[in-house]
Amino acid sequence: MNIIDAASPNFDERARPISMIVLHYTGMQDADSAIARLRDPESANRVSAHYVVAEDGTVLRLVPEDKRAWHAGLASWRDIPSDINSASVGIEIVNPGHEFGYRPFPDEQIASVVQLVMQIKDRYQITRGNIVGHSDIAPQRKRDPGELFPWSKLARLRLSLPRPTKNLMDPNWTQAGFLLALERFGYDVTDPMAAIMAFQRRFRPEMIDGEVDAECRMILLALLLPKPQGDD
Structure with missing residues (x-):
């Protein structure tokens, strides 16, 4: 280069x-x-x-x-x-x-x-x-x-984490549970809405609404597994 x-x-x-x-x-x-x-x-x-x-x-x-x-x-x-x-x-x-x-x-x-x-x-x-x-x-x-x-x-190209798409399961976390998991993943959750939107912007960019739904929960759970599985 x-x-x-x-x-x-x-x-x-x-x-x-x-x-x-x-x-x-x-x-x-x-x-x-x-x-x-x-x-x-x-x-x-x-x-x-x-x-x-x-x-x-x-x-x-x-x-x-x-x-x-x-x-x-x-x-x-x-x-x-x-x-x-x-x-x-x-x-x-x-x-x-x-x-x-x-x-x-x-x-x-x-x-x-x-x-x-x-x-x-x-x-x-x-x-x-x-x-x-x-x-x-x-x-x-x-x-x-x-x-x-x-x-x-x-x-x-294995230069970033993929968006998980395979074998997704909904852990049915409450919002508080989701935020705990999000913090475990790496995000600062001091401002919960901002943290949720940042996560969506990265891993579910087609809908950035700050709302914790089943899709967000499934994606985050998969990301916390040892090997996230996606189409990428």
């Missing part, structure tokens, strides 16, 4: 080994504005990422992988209760996002994302369950990369 260096000064030293990949969308009106912000040392909220993937598939490297980029913010996942930035490689995918005309991700762009994720996953032996979206680790604040992101394409 041809990667173009476009260094950002917004980084510091890691405090944890790399064990995660976090996918974002840029959420700005155009790529140039997003890249400029990720490289701006004078921004009020200094942010950065390790990589940016443009809509035509071009990949920019802003921060070396051995450094801590500032992309996750206040976030947690599984056994990492804070400082996700130290444990992760952050990839920003150019897309205007929900505020500026959210749209499908071009095939060329996703092809580059797949190659990049594959290389990083192999480099650090990252598990599928630790390849996540920003909304997974910060459900109260974030919606990216959003319901249009084709997680299924990554799942088919």
